[in-house]
Amino acid sequence: MNIFTKDNIIMNQTFSDKEEAINAAGRILADRGYVQPEYIESMQKREKVISTYVGNKIAIPHGINGSESQIMESGISLLQVPQGVSFGKGKTAYIVIGIAGKNNTHMSILTQLSEIVCDVENVDKLIQAKDEQEILDIIGIK
Template sequence: MAKDILTTDNIRLGADLGTKEEAIRFTGNILVDNGYVDNTYVDKMLEREEVTSTYIGNNVAIPHGTEDAKAAVKETGLSIVTAPEGIDFGSGNTVKLLIGIAGKGNEHLEILSKIALVCAEEENVEKLVQAQSKQEILDMFAEVN
């Protein structure tokens, strides 16, 4: 049976992360720890970030692996990390919400569109960043179907 793409185990609230690299590793390691990806995927997430920033605006970054990281993906999954203090992602961009993605095949494209719908609204991002429970985050993403 396939794993759920997003569960409370994949969410961390109020993380205190100093650097962009630390933030991406933290986000990726949640996917590793919960069996979605091999640990090589985290390095591919950092590689992707060097090629092009995964910052999408509204204080949101969506770290994910490079195209050749597909082999490291066991199951499609998401990790969500809130960092209310913000992390400097360079070029004056501050990230308070990290959404790590690992997609089998092309499943990540559908997931990305759902994330984009939620994160397009600044007030939604603020609600996610200020969430007091993991369930609040699950509920916000559940509404986008």
């Protein structure tokens, strides 16, 4: 199973709050068979412990320690949120990337993602992308 495909991307989303955005990112992972539905709750718990907003208009929600048993395959989901969603004061995410890493691969996935999203130009391209293929081309993880 590929970690990141067109089916894992939802364009032009609007969310009333970060909980709704995290649920949507987690639902993609669950619906595509990467995680058990309970993993979404562990993503919400992680957000309560420490914000998954990483800066540069990006949030990367993922599960808490101990949620590894809920991950069936490593996967990434991506939500494009052109109007943004608040992850706290001064923390507006326009791209929400859900991750689940099987067998401790989440750090490797985070490292690959951070190299891409630390470049403001890449983030702006993700926000302005017109279709899923543009996003796949920028992220480059399969």
